[in-house]
Amino acid sequence: MKLIDTIKNIWKIEELKNRILVTLGLLLVYRFGAQVVLPGIDASELASLGTQTQDGLLGLLNAFTGGAFANASIFALGIMPYISASIVVQLMGIAIPYLQKLQKEGESGRKKINQITRWLTIAITLVQGPGYIYNLFATLPPEAFVIANQTVFVVSSVIIISTGCVFAMWLGEKITDKGIGNGISLLIMVGIIATLPQSFVQNFASRTSGDGGGMIMVLIELVIWFVIILASVLLVMAVRQIPVQYARRTAGGGYEKNVFGSRQYIPLKLNASGVMPIIFAQAIMFVPGMIASQISESEMAQGVTAAFSDIFGLWYNVVFALLIIIFTYFYTAITVPTNKMADDLKRSGGFIPGIRPGGETSEYLDKIMSQITLPGSIFLALIAIFPAIAVKLLNVQQGWALFFGGTSLLIMVGVAIDTMQQVNSYLLNRHYDGLMKTGKNRKAVA
Numbered sequence: 001m002k003l004i005d006t007i008k009n010i011w012k013i014e015e016l017k018n019r020i021l022v023t024l025g026l027l028l029v030y031r032f033g034a035q036v037v038l039p040g041i042d043a044s045e046l047a048s049l050g051t052q053t054q055d056g057l058l059g060l061l062n063a064f065t066g067g068a069f070a071n072a073s074i075f076a077l078g079i080m081p082y083i084s085a086s087i088v089v090q091l092m093g094i095a096i097p098y099l100q101k102l103q104k105e106g107e108s109g110r111k112k113i114n115q116i117t118r119w120l121t122i123a124i125t126l127v128q129g130p131g132y133i134y135n136l137f138a139t140l141p142p143e144a145f146v147i148a149n150q151t152v153f154v155v156s157s158v159i160i161i162s163t164g165c166v167f168a169m170w171l172g173e174k175i176t177d178k179g180i181g182n183g184i185s186l187l188i189m190v191g192i193i194a195t196l197p198q199s200f201v202q203n204f205a206s207r208t209s210g211d212g213g214g215m216i217m218v219l220i221e222l223v224i225w226f227v228i229i230l231a232s233v234l235l236v237m238a239v240r241q242i243p244v245q246y247a248r249r250t251a252g253g254g255y256e257k258n259v260f261g262s263r264q265y266i267p268l269k270l271n272a273s274g275v276m277p278i279i280f281a282q283a284i285m286f287v288p289g290m291i292a293s294q295i296s297e298s299e300m301a302q303g304v305t306a307a308f309s310d311i312f313g314l315w316y317n318v319v320f321a322l323l324i325i326i327f328t329y330f331y332t333a334i335t336v337p338t339n340k341m342a343d344d345l346k347r348s349g350g351f352i353p354g355i356r357p358g359g360e361t362s363e364y365l366d367k368i369m370s371q372i373t374l375p376g377s378i379f380l381a382l383i384a385i386f387p388a389i390a391v392k393l394l395n396v397q398q399g400w401a402l403f404f405g406g407t408s409l410l411i412m413v414g415v416a417i418d419t420m421q422q423v424n425s426y427l428l429n430r431h432y433d434g435l436m437k438t439g440k441n442r443k444a445v446a
Contacts, residue, residue: 009427016180016426023179026171027190033075033167034068034191038160040153041072041136045144049136060282060311063402066191069132072140074164076132077125079187082169083279085120089113094334118169125165129158181419189415192408195399203400213395221396228386228405232413235379238270240372242365246350264350268368270376272336275410277327277377278384281320282407285311312388312398321381328377329370338365383410 011017037043053062053070062069065078093099093113102109133154136144147153168187175183207218244264310316342362351357355364386405390396402408 010423013426013430019178019180023175023181026175026179027186030168030171030187031066031190031194033164034066034073035071036074038072038074038157040145040147042144042146045141046072049139059399060402063192063195063408064188066194072136074160075168076161077128077165078191079168079172079184081124081128081165082121082184084124085117088120089117121169122162122166125162126158129161130154132161133157180422185415189412192412196403199399199403203397206397221394225404228383228409229413232383232409235271235383236414236417239267240368241265241267242368243353244345244350245353246348268372270372271380273328273331274414275407276331277324277380278407278410280327281323284323285320312391317385317388321385324381324384325377328380329373332369332373336369338362338369341365
């Protein structure tokens with residue numbers, strides 16, 4: 001079989017094999033840590049915490065941490081503080097000249113930015129850690145805590161949780177450097193996948209008992225799930241090709257007039273922002289409910305809290321979808337430098353047929369990006385809110401519905417494709433057929 005032959009070829013490449021083994025080993029360490037309960041907590045008394053994280057925003061957070069949140073684990077915060085710090089640093093890079101300067105300094109600047117992100121991650125964990133510990137006090141029964149001195153327990157637990165987050169961040173960076181794929185993204189994906197079997201089993205039990213619809217509904221759900229996965233793959237990989245013509249160079253290093261080489265293309269992605277708009281929007285959606293629950297006990301405040309706590313509710317998803325569309329345009333604008341692309345084309349003697357080099361090319365590329373970002377953002381928003389549609393229309397269990405779209409599915413699809421592309425590049429460089437290609441194997445190059 002083609003797949004078996006490809007796996008054999010992967011194993012023949014020593015460097016690729018070692019990178020895969022390192023990646024799997026570090027991911028195993030991360031999953032093991034997610035099962036280690038904080039010292040001072042009786043693991044047999046965590047049932048109420050599991051109930052709290054079955055649905056809603058906490059259920060989503062628990063899915064991202066691979067169940068570590070509900071386990072009161074040393075990795076309870078997962079890698080999310082690092083993600084938050086990365087987003088903050090990225091946004092600050094737009095307005096702070098110092099960060100803008102670092103971004104232009106190449107590798108040395110990138111190292112300094114990474115160090116700033118790490119320190120900010122620690123600061124975020126020191127804020128979120130106490131909040132998580134006091135949530136344990138509010139949720140778990142008193143007999144769950146085996147350390148009598150509350151202050152000692154809080155301080156030690158915050159230090160352990162913060163250290164766990166930093167260690168997870170280190171694991172992610174090591175996977176990126178020594179393994180295969182983007183380490184941070186792989187940690188999130190593995191955490192999400194870890195909760196998938198349990199969610200499916202719970203939904204299966206619900207469907208096959210009583211009036212749940214039986215196996216027919218299970219099969220219908222699986223078909224819809226695979227269709228959504230295919231739609232997500234199309235969203236991640238879809239591009240619009242912009243034709244570019246290059247003038248031939250002269251012996252003196254200039255360009256010959258009206259003499260052109262082969263035509264090439266600029267690939268502009270339909271969804272250039274990836275899952276970042278969903279992550280941004282998700283972070284914003286936490287805020288209204290938290291503020292309303294703190295400032296007042298009025299009927300209006302309680303209504304706002306209820307509306308923004310139900311991730312499957314109508315108003316939550318309407319606002320969520322609008323924020324995703326807005327953030328898609330915002331993030332695309334800061335990550336796709338059409339001015340730089342136009343300048344690079346001009347310097348290399350390239351131009352888009354029918355468009356003058358320089359400013360007009362930049363405006364044309366910006367116009368095209370605006371045109372393709374609209375359907376891309378709407379498509380992204382629809383996939384993001386599809387879990388709510390699955391719950392309301394198909395009566396899917398909420399835990400299983402999270403895998404019918406949203407951040408969970410898009411992260412799994414995006415990370416899987418990115419990792420496959422990296423493996424593919426190793427295979428093609430050694431003259432083997434890649435994972436995304438069919439055909440006969442070619443002779444390996446030593």
